[in-house]
Amino acid sequence: MKLQTVKDVDLQGKRVLIRVDFNVPLKDGVVTDDTRIESALPTVRYILDQKGTSLVVMSHFGRPKGKKDPAFSMVPVAKRFEELLGRKVKVASDVIGDVVKKEVADLKAGEVLLLENVRFYKEEEANDEGFSKELAAYGDIYVNDAFGTAHRAHASTEGVAHFLPAVAGFLIEKEVKFFAPLLENPDKPFVAIIGGSKVSSKISVLESLARTCDAIVIAGGMAYTFLKVQGHAIGKSLLEAEYLDVAKSFLAKAQEKGVRVILPVDHVCAAEFNEQAEVVSVDSVDIPEGLIGMDVGPKTLALVDKELKGAKSIVWNGPMGVFEFDAFAAGTKAVAKMVAECTGTTVVGGGDSVAAVNKFGFADRIDHVSTGGGASLEFLEGRELPGIKALEK
DSSP: OOBOBGGGSOOTTOEEEEEOOOOOOEETTEESOOHHHHHHHHHHHHHHHSTTOEEEEEOOOSOOTTSOOGGGOSHHHHHHHHHHHTSOEEEOSOSSSHHHHHHHHTOOTTOEEEOSOGGGSHHHHTTOHHHHHHHHTTOSEEEEOOGGGTTSOOTTTTGGGGTSOEEEOHHHHHHHHHHHHHHHOOOSSEEEEEOSSOHHHHHHHHHHHTTTOSEEEEOSTTHHHHHHHTTOOBTTOOOOGGGHHHHHHHHHHHHHHTOEEEOOSSEEEESSSOTTOOOEEEOSSSBOTTOEEEEEOHHHHHHHHHHHHTOSEEEEESOSSOTTSGGGOHHHHHHHHHHHHOSSEEEEOSHHHHHHHHHTTOGGGSSEEOSOHHHHHHHHTTOOOHHHHTTBO
16 A cells, blocks of 8 residues: 655645544543644644645544534634644634635745634535535645544545645554555564454454454453353353354354464453442353453463464454453453563554553553554454545555
């Protein structure tokens, strides 16, 4: 996958239109986690360092459902963006219209204008051609650095690219650099750790990774459906009965391909799905009646450790258990530490596993922590991401 980036084009004297992902958590009008803003800064700074450039910034924030809703205004986000960037950020009065056209036209070299929330217009998510053209008129060149929305064919992520020269920012370049080899030609041994609650949301990822993986660790709530297929007792643990055949078929295919599948062999359980529930250790693959599997046990972690020790490539998507409950977080924390200590290339993608490496303080020891939950999942499924496809050479 070959992408043109901001470094491949002459930006001097140009007005640059950039799509970023500033969909950040907000509490009482203050940004509580600015990771996504920070992630866009290298590209923004590079553009502004080029002689004579000005910048028009587009993002969505929340789900205003195609209507102008002050609760989803970009104004509080702009405040934090301005603080981190260290220069004035103007906020446009709207997304489109004559007033905005003038605000864009009046931009001087070195100035930054953040448009209002692009999702204030239903035409954004509909990838409306007319809306895309109006946005494209704001720039001489289009840069997409919003990996978090790259799986959406929206006007600001895909439509605009049809009307302007289009290149990737550094964040998208980095995401592709780490994810693409995992599906194409990973360094071996390649181990995937796939957790999460549901088989239904991860089966496509499992099937895609089975093509290039040497071993797949399956954990989290979805592991119990696989254990049930193998004839094990799972107590009151999460079960997707309608996916038993799918799970059985996957295990058979993996065996055919010679892919090792590691499932939990012991568990940390509770009688209720509750943060205060009493911890019950089960030193067996079978879970007694009346208990719910909440995390993996020490024997399972030893098996995972053995697989990861010699791995040259690792991808981790989804926690090992209910890590948001401290009493059931040990498995996820242990795996986060194992991944951090691995000498191979390590990639963490997906909201919960990213939250886990941040929570346990291992993020800075992972080669790549993805900024896109849904986008990284679809990338791993081998699906074409419209926002990235539009940038290919």
